[in-house]
Amino acid sequence: MSLFSKNWYLVESLKPRLKPQVEITPQQQRGERAYALRDPVSGSIQLYTEQAYTVVGLMNGERSLNDIWLLAGDSLQDALPTQQDVISLVASLYQLDMLYLDAPGNALDLFQRRDKKQEKKRLQKLYSPLSVQIPLWDPTRFLDRFCPLVDRLMGKWLLALYLLVTLTGLVVAAQHFEALTANAADRILAAENLFLLWFLYPLVKIIHELGHAVIVRRYGGQVHEVGVMFLVFFPMPYVNASESAAFSSKYQRMTVAAAGLIVELFIAAVAVILWSMASEGMVKSMLYNVAFMAGVSTLLFNGNPLLKFDAYYVLSDYLEIPNLAKKSVSYWGYLVKRYVFRFRELEDPAQDLRERYWLFFYNLFSFVYRVVISISIILFIGSQYFVVGVMLGIWTLVSSWVIPFVKTVSKPFTEPQFAYQGLNPKWVMAVLALMCWGLLFKLPLPYSYTAAGVSWTEPHERLYAGESGFVERIQLPADGQVLAGQELIILTNYELLDRLASVKAQLQEARSRVRSAYQDRARSSLGQAEVTRFQDELADIESALLQTSVQARTNGRMVVQDPQTLPHRYLKRGEIIGYVLHPERPLTVRVAVAETAAERVLGQVQGVSLRPASDRSEEIPATLAAVVPRVSKEIPSPVLSTQGGGEIILDPSSDQALQSLENYVLIEVEAAGLPMTRVFERFYVRFDLPSEPLAKRLYRQLRQVFIEEFDV
């Protein structure tokens, strides 16, 4: 950087003067003094370093810029700004309308600048249609009347009250944690509730914004703009509290930014307390909604410093790093230039180690977070309004990701410093591109698919009551070893026994009737039919009675559920009492594989292994045994559903018990060496698939998302 500027001759004789209305407030920024210049007329604010301020301070309308520069050099010595710095300083002050210049004929430029500003605003809307700001009116008059009222309230006792209420709210919320969180998603997304949300949300937000405005006024600032911001088409009120940037105490600036959060937390606390006292009904659900919005959603959005909302400004002010996000990005740029391109001469934008950490991690986290948020917003809109959604999604993708990406990538080729500072940008970019390509497209990464399954028994291995009845006798062998056909439990079904007796009697009667009607052919044949009927019935009952003895149908070890409750218990027909498992019998596990993954799992599986849920450290090799040849929503066991502790979500609207929301393919997996000790135990089954590069996998997932969400 050269000390002299080639354009100095154009400006050296200018005699700039700061406009009289410009207010100057000193601020402390990381141990250094900075100055905020504020023009109350235009509302613009700019922060200058001490160095720049020295130059600005010399602008009195009598000294020429050249004199100013020389004077600044005398006082700043080694820290003096270059001539180009001074020119940029004058330019920035001029752009902010804080400077009188004795340059003639600026009228045309004034108009052009206004046009440019307006054009920029319009373009902003075009570039990011998902967040559009529409200023509405100047609230000064309202605030003039409103703020004194609030100001009178403010004081120590208000703080005490505030703390009391919020703490109570917190305690109440903790007490009712279960009730508050149970089924939260369902309750909030239910239809009638959405209406409430639409109605209440802006109300809560207006109070939130009022909080900002009041605090700005309290510390002597002005609020000249309120408006509506459409975030993903959802209207949100906003106030322009940018004047707080000129406050000299960082705690005041932080308070302004945090005011909305503070107010909302209070609302949330009040709502929770009232909610806990209210009786069921409209009021209660309204309070619930308010508490949810003011509490949870506020903390998630406004309280998240990774998004450029309230918490971001609080953090940025607290750290005394103005423009944290931008600086963080430029710090990353510095890191890349320094360590990837190996620039020789480069100034570190961070001043100390702590700042370095902040800058490093802030951009890292916010980048990842932004990626996630962008994807989910696009998916959300896309699933709601397909054509518009996809178009908007693509546009947002292009304007907020593709264009910045292209700009970043083309930087090494367009910025002249890359050409002579470090390594040849062509080579570096080529190597980087090659590395990315390799990582994404070539490097095969181990790949597997994991699904939950249950250990599965065949019907003949189950012990169940063939017929209902009271347990009469139990003949369970002490060692649990049983043989096929061994009688284990004998039931008495009094109903059957009584019916047996009655049918027997009826049969007797019918037979007698047949005998007595030997003369009448018609009656005799009628009676005969009756006899046959009763005989059949008798046979049925007898065979049913046979079923009252529960027998093992295979050799093996018997497992009985709750043997101590068995005596005299009434067992329903088909009720499973236990299982008989052969010691040699291999463990079979039935796995529900999502339909989308089934093709890959079945087609490419290279190995299967199991991990029982009870002991995940154990890994059992297994083989694919059979595939149930259908795709259905029926799952084999409730163990796999969310109610049973699994991951498959059951369809709440279905009348069948085990109906899931999505389609599954059932696969049977066998672990040869391992006997089955427990039935319906949950297993995690891992299907090892051939290694595959990341890009292929991402592409497939994207395809699936599109097919699922948009049917294309």
Add this chain to the structure above:
Amino acid sequence: MSSASRSGRSPWPARHAVSVALRPERDYYTLSWLDRYWRALYSRCLWPLPRLWFSPGRLARKIITASDVLQPLDEAEFQQHLLAVRQRLVREGIQLSTLVMAFAAVREAAGRSLGMRHHHTQIRASLIMLRGMVAEMATGEGKTLACTLASCTAAMAGIKVHVVTTNDYLAERDCEEMLPLFHYLGLSAGALNSDTELPQRQKIYHSDILYSANNELVFDYLKDLLVLGERRQTVDVYRDSLTTGAASITGQLMHQGLVFAIVDEADSVFIDESRTPLVISGGDLPQADSEDFLRQIMSLAQTLEEGRQYEIAWQQRRIILLPAGRQGIETLAESAEAGMSWLQRARSEELLVQALTALHLFQRDKHYIVGVEPGSDDDESAAKVMIVDDYTGRLAADRSWEGGLHQLIEIKEDCELTQPQKTLAKISYQQFFRKYFYLSGMTGTAREVKDEFYSVYGLLVYKVPLLRKSRRRLLRYRVYPTMAAKEQAIIAAVQKKIAAGQAVLVGTATVDQSERLAQQLQAAEIEFELLTAKQDADEAGVVARAGQSGRVTLATSMAGRGTDIKLTAQTREAGGLHVIICELQDASRIDRQLEGRGARQGDPGSVEYLLSFDDPLVQVYGRKLYRLLQPLFFLPYIGHWCGRRLQRYCQWQLERKHARERRMTQKNDEQEKKTLAFLGDGKWG
């Protein structure tokens, strides 16, 4: 201002009244990124299609027929006709309907006044130019005559025409040659020259057709700016004229507006020269570095070692100061008795780099020469450092390096130190030529830079076919392993050609190389004449003699452009002019220009490239590649081919570097303009 000037170009040049706007010129404009991409796309991919549709050949035939009709007219009748043509042109402006008539009349007038009628290729070229494009016309096809059709037609329509070329010599020569035609048509014309005084200059600017070197035109523009000062608009000038007396301001102005320019050697003017902006300086710089301080820095720089305290990046022509080098400054600061002022402290590192640059990157007789200004009668003791222009090979005595570099070089060469001067006004060629409402050009070598023509100036390139088949033969294209071998080969080639009776032109890239060759030629007892930046006093004389049989001329690229070497009958019979190119120039265009000195307008001629791997071009831009490919060069057949490719590759690297620099210059220009918006709506500057 007409709407046409806002929405791009009008299809034909149009009149701009000087009475309304004092100096009509196009407003400053920048291209949006969309425009830039569109232009890149258009000139690369789309232009070939409409080019097929626009065929000047048909019109040219029509014009020839129309002008043949005029031939039998007697003088009075023809004058009558001319008057009618002129009236119609003034009334209707230049249009397709008036064009044929006007061209035919001018062609006939040329026949009557100069004894030359335009060939159909020349008519085509003029049509292309009048359409706002660059006509690519092979060297020696008579561009000077060709452009008169366009310039005279425009002038007859009342449009002020500037015919811009690269140097005073060419401007004067062209103007003089065509003057009979202009006078015959009743048009006034004049050529600017660096020695022309102000009243004379103003008169020339008033004339219908103005011939000028590009820098004269721009310097005058800058001088006008200084006169205009804070007066941004025409009204300001008239207002101040009223208050201070009418003639005081307008009496000092020269330019009459920038309406229509025909730029001869368009690539040289638009591309090569546009890397450095033109600066008018004067007065003393208030914060100049003191001589003692500069000498201190210089002596410090001389003690530093390469590799330890600094590195040289040859490709970027840049010094990189290492930390050990910075320590030198600190010791210097400590040793200074009175301590350094803040200005000196802040300047010391920058100046140290400049001093190292002066020592290692700038070579005498390549980048600059030390001597007395040609034409002045100072003696040897008043020798001064003068810059040699990379592209034209000419001296730029009025230019100086900035940021203390010039003074440091003067210390290095033990010259008297000149005072660094303050910049008073500055403009780049890009900015200047974009102010013209209507721009067109012609050159022998445009295709390499056609995209840049369009992206910067909005000029499309259209190639004009040759009138007669070229009789230029490429004899050899050899790359020798060492400098000595190359020089030997050159001497041998020269001897052979002069023995055969041909005239020989040896083209070099640097003064240094020419002087070494001169010594060798002297040793071989060959008579020759030298034409370099150092010896350019008798340029016209040397050029006039260069076509004689057996004559050897040794020249840098300054002989490359526009120089018309007239052959004697004897030479023509022996095979015409033989051009030996012994170093590749900064761009292949310039090589082709040099080639074009021979075999002009159907004459015979030959070219020969005799290069070596020791040439600075290869040493700087292809050193690594050379080492890598070295075994290949000794292979039969493909060895030579590889050598040629390597040379061309290095040249291409250099061309690209310059293109990048030009882009940066323009970008910086626009950026600065944006930053300096607070200076107000600079109408003229």
